[in-house]
Amino acid sequence: MGILDFVFPFRPQISYSTQILAKDSSVLHAFLSQDDKWRLYTETTEITPLLRKTLLHKEDRFFAWHPGVNPLAVGRAALRNLLTGRRTSGASTITMQVVRLLEPRRRTYGSKLLEIIRAIQLEMHYSKQEIFQFYLNLVPYGGNIEGIKAASLLYFGKPPQLLSLSEITALAIVPNRPSSLRPDTRQSALLAARNVWLRRFEVDQLFEPSVIDDALHEPLRVTRRAAPAQIPHLAQRLKAQYPNEPTVRTGIVPQKQVQAEALVKNYVNRLKSQNIHNAAVLIVNNETGAVEAYVGSADFSNPYDGGQVDGIRAVRSPGSALKPLLYATAFDKGLLTPKMILNDVPTNFSGYEPENFDQRFNGPVTVEFALANSLNIPAVKVLKDVQTPVLVDQLKKAGFQTVRKQAKDLGLSMILGGCGVTLEELTRLFAAFANEGRLQPLSYGAVPMSQTKKKADSGFEIISPGAAFLITQVLTQVTRPDLPTNFDNSYHLPRIAWKTGTSYGRRDAWSIGYNKQYTIGVWVGNFSGEGVADLSGAETATPLLFSLFNSLDYNSPKGWYHMPESVALRKVCAASGDIPSDFCTNPIVDYHLMGVSPYRRCQHRQWVFVNAAKSLSYCPTCLPASGYVREAYPNYTPELIAYYELKKLPYEKIPPHNPACERVFGDGAPIIISPNNGSEYYVRTDEPQQILLSCQAANDVQQVFWYINDKLFKKSSPTEAVFMSPPPGRVKVSCSDDKGRNTDVYIEVKRL
Known part of the structure; x- marks a missing residue:
């Protein structure tokens, strides 16, 4: 043979x-x-x-x-x-x-x-x-x-x-x-x-x-039926991935798939009157990593609205959906705790001036408030502290392929949607939050999957279990603006942690949520990229997310998350989120990561020597022999003072410093907001144009002095807007306060 x-x-x-x-x-x-x-x-x-x-x-x-x-x-x-x-x-x-x-x-x-x-x-x-x-x-x-x-x-x-x-x-x-x-x-x-x-x-x-x-x-009833053609987007994806495999097994649960498809189709039909024509949904089992429902579009057979486009793999702008990873990274790096205070005030980041979604400012807010309310300015500040390359590396580790390609060009705007992501990548990331910070690949098919397979068997830790717990605690709050306004009448609120996102131009609405059992990612929008005024993550995507959870896993029997051993509670000052000092009379309880979170004494107020009338302040150099007292004054940052001045809000000011004092101060120099250091400015010769001079100064500063190429240009209050017509060439702009502290920036002025 x-x-x-x-x-x-x-x-x-x-x-x-x-x-x-x-x-x-x-x-x-x-x-x-x-x-x-x-x-x-x-x-x-x-x-x-x-x-x-x-x-x-x-x-x-x-x-x-x-x-x-x-x-x-x-x-x-x-x-x-x-x-x-x-x-x-x-x-x-x-x-x-x-x-x-x-x-x-x-x-x-x-x-x-x-x-x-x-x-x-x-x-x-x-x-x-x-x-x-x-x-x-x-x-x-x-x-x-x-x-x-x-x-x-x-x-x-x-x-x-x-x-x-x-x-x-x-x-x-x-x-x-x-x-x-x-x-x-x-x-x-x-x-x-x-x-x-x-x-x-x-x-x-x-x-x-x-x-x-x-x-x-038995009657013989024979009819030539069409071949099964469910999950067309995933089927075509797996066919391309395994072209020679006769059988590709998936973790799709038919009942959940049918429910998800029906909910998506019916929901999008209701949105078409608002010129919103598509949606995509991905449902992941957190215990196994298996994708149990995969809805790439509202209607695969609809050629007019791009039904054959796979919305789960389409690259879109995430809006604010990446903020949880940023804050979790900041928790792990020991930069923040949930009750720490961030200033939500107008801020210039070297020429980049972000705004909140509602174009309002909230002043001092806690970290958890900033995340739950998806505030943009605090997020950009946190990214500046964490550093953009660090967050980019986190996203690259999490498998964000477009971010990997864009890495060299990404800046602070990426946290507000200035990068490309897919629904698949976002859902996998949030599944990591649901699994104590462990990120594992999503399982689509070809490899038999055990129902008893646990998350710890594969993947790696992208954030610590403690940081994941803190993020979950924040994202579970219901007193937040991304809760649908009419959910009381139309929806039962499932017990989930969720985050929304709305891209620039209102082109993409995101809502990704999770509990112990499932992570569900929802995208709503138009594959054409057309923006819609009514489109938002809260009002457009979240109702569908809630419907999916209520249909598939309402009040999950799996229970909820418990505080890991790495997380503990401590008392902090309500005004700063730092460890209470002598000035703190209203301590509150905050979570912290043991051995990681910052441990610093609160400095939201400071002792200042003043005269009896509280009309002058003294430094140790110019203390009079008698007639002074010690008073506590707020230790506001210059940006917060500028915000109070802009909004005409009353605040407690330190009295002017003793004019007879000859000491020159070294710390706390004014921060020049405009012009931007190292920038180029183009001015037309036929139309005289001016450049704004603006700064932020300390609480005790009464006057600032502007210099152009080391020549005094103007004396003003710290909050006064000053304009100047710059000479051509390299220009040195200096700002000094009444304590002798100075800051310089350089700009290049070119004539057109």
Whole structure:
């Protein structure tokens, strides 16, 4: 046999249809084979004892014992053919039929001899079970349908393991006459032939008489059905990823997929009046990492609104959706705790002046308030402290491919949506928050997945469990602006942590939420990129997110998150979030990461020496011999003072410093807001143009002095707007306060 294999090799090459299976092994989507056949691979688990018993009795009763050829049947057939002078009996075993299906030839005695040789080869290389599988996968059923599984699905709408005796018998006789007994066009002839064979089974006592009687009276309802075509976006993705795999298994749960698709479609239909035409949803099981529902668009068959675009992989602007990762990174770096204070006031970051979504400012706010309310200015300040490359590295570790490509060009604006992300990447990131900071790849298909597989078995820690817990605590709050305004009337609020995002120009609305069991990512918008005035993460995407959680996992029995050992509680000053000092009379409780979070004494107020009338302040150098007292004054930052002055808000000011003092102060120099250091300014020669001079100074500063190229230009109050017409060339702009503290910037002025 080895010599025969070498001289006359036999290596079956079968082109199967690619079938995408759900978690329960049902067929979600099937593709034509390379030779345009519906030829679905049948697993051994799909071959029931009833199916095996019926087919073997009809086709090859001695299949289990012969070596590929039945000598008695061959002899009997040869004798009959010689006596009659024509072919009356074929004597083909199932093995020989497999050979004929693999290598079709003209029906001659020479071909029969070759079939016998090939059948013996097949038996030498494959088990009986494998050969029987070959037969079930290749047997013709009319048209371009081959194999028992394809016939079962396309004619009866069910998998092989659910076929009745009546249906199995009908399919068993079709291959002998695939044209005249084709199930969808020759149903009457098929019914008559089925009953003939059922009577034979009765005579042969293959089944109980009652079973045969039930099969005879069972109506034969055959309809040519369309091939399964669910989850089209994911199916095409997996087909491209595994082009030669006959079977690709996924973690898709059909019930959840159908629910998600229905919710998305109905929701988008309601939004079309607002010129919003699409949405995408990804549902991830946090315990296994399996994607249980994948909705790439509202309607795959809609060509007008880009239905075939996969919104789960489309690159879009994230808006504010990346802020949780930024704050979690800041927690891990020991820069922040939830109750620490950030100033939400107008701020210039070297020429970049971000605004909040509502174009308002809130003054001093806590970190948790800034995140829960998605404030932009505090987020940019935190990113400046964390440093952009650090956040970019975090996103690259998390698998954000577009961020990886854009890395060199990203700046502070990235935290407000100035980068590209996909719904898949965002959902995977939030699944890490749901799994104590561990990031693992999402499982789509091809590799069998265990239901008991835990997150700790794979992936890596992108943030600490403590930081993940702090983020979850903040994102669970419901007193926030991204809660839908009408949820009380239309939605039950599920217990989830969630974050929204709205991209610049209102082109993308995001809402990603999670609990212990699931992470769900939602995107709503138009694939054309057209912005819509009514589009927002809170009002457009979050209602759909809530509907999905309420439908799939309302009040999850998995419970909620517990505080990890790395997190503890401590008292902090309500005015700063720092450790209370002598000035702090209203301490509150705050979370902190033990050994990581900052531990500094509160300095929100300071002692100042003043005269009895509190009209002058003194430094240690100019203290009078008598007549002074010590008073506590707020230690405001220059930017907060500028905000109070801008809004005409009253605040406690330090009295002017003793004018007779000759000391020159070194710390706390004015911060020049305009012009921007190192910038180029273009001015027209025919139209005189001016540049704004603006600064922020300390609480005790009454006057500042502006210098242009070391020459005094103007004296003003710290909050007064000053304008100047700059000379061409390199210009030095200096600002000094009444304590002698000075700051310089340089600009380049060019004439047009």
